[in-house]
Amino acid sequence: MAYRETALVRARKDGVRVAILEAARALVGQGGFRAAQMSAVAAGAGVATGTIYRYFPTQIELFAEVFRDNSQREVEAMLAATVGDGNCALRLNRALAMFISRALRNRRLAYALIAEPVDPQVEAERLRYRQAYALVLEKLVQEGIVSGEFAPQDAHVTATALVGVLGEALLGPLLHSVPTARESVADSIIALCLRAVGAEA
Amino acid sequence: MAYRETALVRARKDGVRVAILEAARALVGQGGFRAAQMSAVAAGAGVATGTIYRYFPTQIELFAEVFRDNSQREVEAMLAATVGDGNCALRLNRALAMFISRALRNRRLAYALIAEPVDPQVEAERLRYRQAYALVLEKLVQEGIVSGEFAPQDAHVTATALVGVLGEALLGPLLHSVPTARESVADSIIALCLRAVGAEA
């Protein structure tokens, strides 16, 4: 034998893979998936277009991974907001506020994750992550029902519906920049969600 | 002069235009916009592909018109459910039930209109019609607020959120056929929406 991958090479390759992912992520964060053309990603990562294909079989799989990376963070941020002190209503409030504030802070990325037209295979990732958000909320809603804090209801349907509320109600603010109205919109959305679960006013 | 369009020709041309739209609509209703390729639309309408371009400048404009035609019906159906007898809660109930039952009756079409990945220009139509649904609901919510039947709230945000609930909560039932659970899901969705507007239980 005359060649075997060493730790050094392994590390550099890992670095290239990360660079590609980060370039793609940056482009998606600026101009959505539309802007993340393979040539642009390659340029951003400082490699040739062909090199990307040594790390990702297709553009779609690259996009899927970018989608997962970004969405995973959001789910974890929301999950983190649900644990800790407070009754269910308060924790739900925190989780919703966390999602909304993060989305508004990075609107272009949020739009890409929530609503940008994407390839069906990337859309499948979107569906999966919507379920992940819903699962986080469902547990909280279920806990609230058991404790009597929330109205009796189908926690799964409610959680799914809340995900729909977040996506749809944020679409306007995400697309059209209306900075003044944003805080009050956030408050309105949260208030509506709390009524929806039947929390005490 | 030796040629001028007669009423007969006018009528036949109108017929061709309608045939193209209906062929496209049928294909979208069966397999979504994906399935409505120009060659397939032409075949369905009994014309050559080139003929379509004498009636629609691009595929996107054809799709946009199909989208509008179908969505307009839905908006009108929902609107019709909001008028007539009953207090605001009852009429909201009717409107939501109308939307849900129509979507479940024609799931493939509903998916195409609500969530199928489409070209950004068609997506723009989707946004417009979501606003149209929201407007119908907003008026009803506003009326309920004024009458004291619903809680004080931002009617616009609420209406937008309800559109989000309908879309997201129906996605599962639209994609995965679970006939038994559908009615209860519909009931759960409606109950949640009524709580969300702060209607009396």
Add this chain to the structure above:
DNA sequence: TAAAGAATTGAACTCCGATTCATTGTTTAA
């Protein structure tokens, strides 16, 4: 019936970004 204008046809073309691959450069172990 003739000639002009219009509509239809569908095979060929276009477009454009994803993907490939022959070539060049790099790393490893003997």
Add this chain to the structure above:
DNA sequence: TTAAACAATGAATCGGAGTTCAATTCTTTA
């Protein structure tokens, strides 16, 4: 140092659905 194995390059290729257009067929009026 050398050869084998791998990695990187980026211009050329590919694919496939939307679109075009020269040829044909149809319609109208004189």
